[in-house]
Amino acid sequence: MSSSSYDFDTRQIHAGTNLDSDHGARLTPMYQSAGFVFDSFADGQGRFDGTIPGAAYARTDNPTNAAVARRLADLEGGAAALLTASGTAAIALTFNALAVSGDHILATDSLYEGSRTLFARSFGRQGVEVELIPADAPDEVWAAAIRPTTKALFTETIPNPKNDVVDLARLARIAHEGGFPLIVDNTVATPYLARPIEHGADLVIHSTSKWLSGHGAVLGGVVIDAGTFDWSAHTDRFPNIASPGPTGVPSFVERFGPLAFLTYLRSVTALDYGPTLPPTSAFMLLQGIETLSLRMDRHVANALALAQWLEHRDEVTAVDYPGLVGNEYYARAQKYLPKGAGAVVTFELAGGLEASKAFIDSLELISKMTHLGDVRTLAIHTGSTIHGHLTEEERLSRGITPGTVRLSVGLESVRDLLRDLERALDAAGAATVPALSDAEREHAAA
Structure with a gap:
């Protein structure tokens, strides 16, 4: 043909x-x-x-x-x-x-x-x-x-x-x-x-x-x-x-x-x-x-929805996704990627490594694994896995901080994915809140 x-x-x-x-x-x-x-x-x-x-x-x-x-x-x-x-x-x-x-x-x-x-x-x-x-x-x-x-x-x-x-x-x-x-x-x-x-x-x-x-x-x-x-x-x-x-x-x-x-x-x-x-x-x-175009439309729609939601969360300090209007590569993505900016969403947690541990461990629906392009949504802390063999200086030179998490966004319901992310982000936030002393707890209770 x-x-x-x-x-x-x-x-x-x-x-x-x-x-x-x-x-x-x-x-x-x-x-x-x-x-x-x-x-x-x-x-x-x-x-x-x-x-x-x-x-x-x-x-x-x-x-x-x-x-x-x-x-x-x-x-x-x-x-x-x-x-x-x-x-x-x-x-x-x-x-x-x-x-x-x-x-x-x-x-x-x-x-x-x-x-x-x-x-x-x-x-x-x-x-x-x-x-x-x-x-x-x-x-x-x-x-x-x-x-x-x-x-x-x-x-x-x-x-x-x-x-x-x-x-x-x-x-x-x-x-x-x-x-x-x-x-x-x-x-x-x-x-x-x-x-x-x-x-x-x-x-x-x-x-x-x-x-x-x-x-x-x-x-x-x-x-x-x-x-x-x-x-x-x-x-x-x-x-x-x-x-x-x-x-x-x-x-x-x-x-x-x-x-x-x-x-x-x-x-x-x-x-x-x-x-x-x-x-x-x-x-x-x-x-x-044979189903690539159908899947990619859904991958892109889900990724954009998650990226837009993540950039408004207090626990997140940065979101790397060129489909976001405020992203520095947005204009270039419109030129080269008019149908969508892909399905990888990378973000940085404000609480660093401890927040990342709590976030990853709290995920239930999203799979904790290294891979991309699956129908399932996957999450990985890149600094301790893919970039784990590098020095801290080398990781930072690549833009990988202790709080960097990468999502490969799948085809699940966005509502279900957001619920899983919200629970994990709440855990990440709680993991970095300083513990109150006895006097502080008494004062708060009063």
Whole structure:
């Protein structure tokens, strides 16, 4: 089906899949197989070198996974996609395909802590430097940071957990003027709320474990290639993609054109590292995608209602949600996220750590756990969990205080969620009220 012929709500149900030709099954079958039979010698050779479509081996090819990848590429406005075992695997594979030891990557400094840890720990050990710069730093700061070895610029549409929406078009311009691609993690926004490729992104990444699945039952990730970056114009920077192989094999650009990077990612990097998404997980992911727009409308409505309520509570000193009119990123959110600012609401409790303990322990309906994008509302004290390995100074530099709590807002009744939050906030307030002395109690009683 032509993606331009149907609305998003229709494409999330139909794009990328066909009626099962063998049995007429309406749902995409789950192909639980480690390998796939070749029709002939030539067929096997062609499947391995990418000149003939079809699955070669389940480490990188599976018909179920391929159908889900086609649908996600369609929804993001990309040319092709590859599923991976997790969102972190998607980021790691992408960087491994672009950079080698001694190379340099630029990234905005407000990012999911797991990504920052990956960059500092594993990529640092491999000799790849990831330099973090404030997203809104002046152009001259970004320009001064670019080196001949810079291979990409990485950011998030809505950085988790602070929700400081980035100017995607500006970052795309900075990356392209520097001669490298813009990579955007669009997990929190989803393609329903934002499509970074429309603003100049070259590669889009998701943790499909979150809102795309929606049910919190499976892990997964995806890399989506816009098919627009001109790799051939930067042969020296990306020789593995744009230059012929050592034995004279034509380059990936010569053989695969706009799909050069995605084909390299699938046939080299993913094949070497093998972070394969099981077809069972791909099948369950596909069921989640089919209701994405319906769920996101409710997620956004609930998140906005909770954020508006929280900013008027005495126990709360700050609420980070770009859907609030008074938020510093509100205008930018209206530009890039016209359908809503996502479903992550982060706030700060006035009573600090003791208030946070009381708040978390008093929750009954809201689940106390680390995850995002579930149909259930989740709460976590980030400073003692996700950011717990950092020093206090490092946490504060990221805007994480002892009173920081993150909500991933689900689909429950707002009234029920507010009752749970009110009870927990009352407990947080009581936990930080100084105990009265005997004389003070007697005076109060009098």
